[in-house]
Amino acid sequence: MSATLSHQPSDRFGSGSTLQPMQIGDLDAVLDLEQRAYPFPWTRGNFIDSLAAGYLARLLRDAQGQLLGYFLAMPGVAEMHLLNIAVAPEHQGQGHARRMLDALSALAREQECEQIWLEVRRSNARAREVYARYGYVETGIRRAYYPAVAGQREDAVLMSLELGEVVR
Numbered sequence: 001m002s003a004t005l006s007h008q009p010s011d012r013f014g015s016g017s018t019l020q021p022m023q024i025g026d027l028d029a030v031l032d033l034e035q036r037a038y039p040f041p042w043t044r045g046n047f048i049d050s051l052a053a054g055y056l057a058r059l060l061r062d063a064q065g066q067l068l069g070y071f072l073a074m075p076g077v078a079e080m081h082l083l084n085i086a087v088a089p090e091h092q093g094q095g096h097a098r099r100m101l102d103a104l105s106a107l108a109r110e111q112e113c114e115q116i117w118l119e120v121r122r123s124n125a126r127a128r129e130v131y132a133r134y135g136y137v138e139t140g141i142r143r144a145y146y147p148a149v150a151g152q153r154e155d156a157v158l159m160s161l162e163l164g165e166v167v168r
């Protein structure tokens with residue numbers, strides 16, 4: 001994790017929800033949400049590795065401190081790779097993903113990224129719709145990228161968002 005990450009002030013959204021750095025101590029709550037949000041969830045080790053690598057990792061909490069969602073992204077050269085974004089099932093459809101995508105875009109711009117990209121399961125129509133409505137466009141397919149039921153594999157759809165010219 002970057003030295004500054006845990007010292008960054010929280011970002012407060014108009015709804016009273018707050019964006020905060022994800023810490024190791026948050027992982028019980030994160031894993032609980034992850035396992036309710038995904039049929040093939042990340043493991044605790046996946047989160048630990050991402051935090052140890054210093055990737056961007058943010059939690060969205062409501063005004064009472066309840067975990068609404070989170071995202072993790074890997075910075076690269078002039079690009080940001082969104083690795084995971086999830087909203088608790090009981091809080092979906094209320095714009096929380098859009099708020100986190102806004103925060104990700106702002107963080108990516110701060111890091112002089114020109115593009116954000118991601119992979120999403122071909123069958124994940126909801127997430128693909130959310131990204132498309134946000135402005136991400138489908139740019140390719142990775143065949144048999146994800147594990148699927150009964151030992152099958154599923155394609156990933158590649159999507160990207162151009163952030164426009166970065167003022168340096």
Ligand SMILES: CC(C)(COP(=O)(O)OP(=O)(O)OC[C@H]1O[C@@H](n2cnc3c(N)ncnc32)[C@H](O)[C@@H]1OP(=O)(O)O)[C@@H](O)C(=O)NCCC(=O)NCCS
Pocket residue numbers: 037038084085086087088091092093094095096097098099119120121124126127129130133
């Ligand atoms: C995908 C996910 C993160 C979306 O979170 P969310 O908080 O429900 O999304 P939002 O409420 O911010 O929706 C964003 C936009 O998509 C729209 N939208 C939301 N659900 C939709 C649906 N089922 N069909 C069509 N549009 C939808 C919203 O209306 C909103 O559009 P708008 O801003 O133009 O009004 C959430 O469903 C989730 O956690 N899914 C499980 C984990 C997952 O699949 N993550 C993505 C992995 S690649």
